[in-house]
Amino acid sequence: MIPASFDYVRPASLEEAVAALDGAGEEAKVLSGGQSLLPLLRMRLSYPSVLVDVGRLEELRGIRDEGGHLAIGAAATHDEVVRSPLVNAECPLVALATATVADPAVRHRGTFGGSLAHADPAGDLPAVAVALDMEFVIRSSSGERIVAARDFFVDYLETALAPGEIITEIRVPKLGDGWGFHYEKFHRTAQAWATVGVAAAVRVSTQGGRHIEEARVGLTNMGSTPVRATEVEAAVRGAELNGQAGTNGSGGGGSVNGHPRSQEGAAPGNGNGAGSAPHGGPGPRGALRQASELAAEGTSPPTDLHGGPGYRRHLARVLTYRALGTAARSALGG
């Protein structure tokens, strides 16, 4: 697998990089860790005229605490993000999701900004970006602009980045106290992309019975862009918790998408055990499950060898339920 020929420049500063991009026109590509771009080149799915390698620019690295948000350098590697005390303390969902990206070798070379700029809806970070309302700081020869995550992802592998523009940092808002987080990734092998992934952040109140006050849900690989599951977020607000919700496949309640779990004969009964509320019925776990049933609303998941759209919609519902439950438990400190 040999790429078509291209020019290569390695600017010494961000300023030089912007100048190089400015002069190179529409066919230039920014090379950072190369973990997404190089496979495209090698398969001759991309024919850039010039690669502007920003991977060694110190200006684009590092993770800073800016008070209300963290600023993650676009060329910080995944591994740096995963190991960052700041990220783990202030924005743990970012660390949780980044730790699931590919494998250790890729995480040591691949970069946070590069992965987001690649805008693969099957990548793990875009869903987190929309769930957390991250902001992208973008530089070009005409100056700097800031684009919200919801406006950044335009289509499959397509972003709001114009020719000549480069991401310099990503701002991750701090959510404050009372939140719990989880990234639920469903994939067939350890190195495979997510068939579906769910990024969940849940704020739980213990005032007047434990309940969910606010939730953020982002979906991986459920459309041509990352999806914010706003209907789930609205429906789950106020849901009461009994501490057992959404356990990974062991305490989950309800039937599986119409599966006759309680049919006569030898079929295993309802996952809640005797006496619990069936799917959709009243009761606290029903509320969480019911909200999760909305996860696939408005999505248009892809078909590939790992699953069709119907299966992905089903997975989105199950995984959202699990992710919300795990995030809620984590908010409660358990």
Next chain:
Amino acid sequence: MTEEIDAGMVARRIAEDGDLSEPAPGRNEVGAARRRKEDARLVTGRTRWTDNIQLPGMLYVAFVRSPMAHARVTRVDTSAARAMPGVVAALSGADLAGEQGSLPCAWPVTEDIVLPDHPPMAVEEVRYAGEAVACVIATDRYKAADALEAVEVDYEPLPAVLDMVKALEEGSPKVHEAGNRSYVWKFGTGDVDAAFRDAPVVIERTYVQQRLIPSAMEPRAVVAETDGDFFTLHSSTQIPHILRIMLAQVTGIPEHKLRVVAPDVGGGFGSKLQVTAEEVILLLLARRLGKPVKWTESRSEGNLTVHHGRDQIQRLALAADADGRLRGLRVDLLADMGAYLMLVTPGIPILGAFMYNGIYKMDAYDFTCTGVFTTKMPTDAYRGAGRPEATFAIERLMDELADELSLDPVDLRRRNWIGHEEFPYTTVANLTYDSGNYEAATDRALAVFGYDKLRAEQADRRERGEPVQLGIGVSTYTEMCGLAPSRVLGSLSYGAGGWEHASVRMLPTGKVEVVTGTSPHGQGHETAWSQIVADALSVPFDDVSVIHGDTSSSHKGMDTYGSRSLVVGGIAVVQACDKVKEKARHIAAHMLEASPDDVEFAGGTFRVRGTDAAKTIQEVALAAFAAHDLPPGVEASLDSEATFDPENFSYPHGTHLCAVEVDTETGATRIREYVAVDDVGNVVNPMIVEGQVHGGIAQGVAQALFEEAVYDAEGNLLTTTMADYLLPSAADLPEFTTDRTETPATSNPLGVKGVGEAGTIASTPAVVNAIVDALRPFGVKDVPMPCTPERVWRAVHGGGS
């Protein structure tokens, strides 16, 4: 005789402590878990992989490959490519039509088989996506890759033929003019109609062995060179000896003017048991251009054009009595040949024909295989070659029968298997199993696995209706190894024999060179053969080196496949050593002025019985070299050679048990426990055996859960990258618990049976049986392979359908 050992634990301890690698003083080398002497150079890459070879003036070849499954090639224009920088030549199939011949098939299984012409580069018609239509030769591989895009090819599309059942229907588009049915091969014993007539239970099932892509770590690579008269071909091949003969026949280069070298080869799994289009074409290019040429495939190119494996539809019927005793078995196979018959394509399903009865006794058996042409990459040998398919079929059927009769699947097997006291036993498929002890292996596996406890947990999870259910899969397998008695191969219309050759020479300084006709590509022959020779000649392990893979130094052999190397090639080594010892004994007797009958050999020394008069074998070797005073009729130098042709196959067996957790809400599966108790006879090196079993299980699990070559409705391969063709890594596999029983083979002096394919053969049905077992309460009777989460979820969702 059955000895029990905790093999896994021993191997782990050896791996952690290098000193343990050596046998204890006074103990034999055979049986010691020697670390492999070839590994340092293999894992550091300080060796000659084919792609590492650089020769002066070398040119690089790249292939233009068909983007269509089936089309007439109406025009190939290489002129623009020839004008590209660095391009030396660009040739179409038509340009080579006069000299390229047809790729060989050495196994025409029936007299009336349809055996189509198979040009290495397509001339008039392409019949699978990826078939070579032109090649570009340039001064470096980058220029060659760029020039590919300048070759213009016009195709006139023809209908793709993708579905085997439809391909056999009247009016189906044809892959070849002679039709889509290549052959029908039948075999049977006993009165199968009687066995099924009035049978209280008949289990009928159809299973699909999905198409697989062998994924050796080292991609294929070929280097060809010539001095104008003599040709050398380096190839990442399993079969340098067979390849040399075949290339001579295809190209017309005289066999004595052609040397084939398999340098160190990084895995094959059957995929390098082939005579490939690229090997033929590179040889022709070296002849035409007079320069050395190299080609190394990319992984995507490999997924398209390495011969594929399996791809069979198995229509099965098993008749039994009400108590579970087996009466008879009917097997009706459709085997996808792909677009052409390659080296042993038609014979692969036939290798399974004798194994569908497994370890069981029954009255009658009927087997039919129809070879079908489709517009896909040809299939051929892939680890296990016929036996995994057979074992899957019978082991899945046994679980289905147990379910039908509400019997424990282990109990059902006990009622039917050959008792250890019944060996040698001639099966319903006319093979004579020489030895085995299925009771011992199974009892050990059940104990290590904790079968009863896991069954109790399964019942508990069912009772409580947990979303994650537990299933237990049983696989009690045997296989035929040690390909093969030449007379048997002859009776099956195979083009060659199954013997193996070795020569052993003790050098003047007492060191030993072993030349073997086997061609290791990861198996560790250098270590295992050294252990055998060290014991046979009483020389240090480190004093032995093994030469292989080069037809100019290893002048005859049948190469490595079918778990044959130790069982056939290793025995040739033993026999050559015996001859060396006998020659040395005569020389020693002469040196000691004694009768050979009075000289005994022990501990590396020839001694006149009852005296102190002695000569070491090294002293004898030096004397044999000097040849100053040899006994009459004895030739100089201490060496000999032997060729071994086995009388029978060998029959490893074992019991694999697998516990799988199935998440009924998502369809995700997780192997929680995997216990393999294998009986591969006596063991030369437990660590090598352990490695073979681990890798084998991984490969079999991969068929059960992950791998599938998928073509779309137009015949394009969708799984051209590792992102789409899923191979499991260590992260996706459980800890395997391995153990052994040792029931020596009676058919060879080492008592060995072969281990290269056992894990792959046993594990696939163990995993699928476990998944189906977990889901039986949902009415599930099968999940097609690979058992992807979506398929598992749909099986739960759709019940038995």
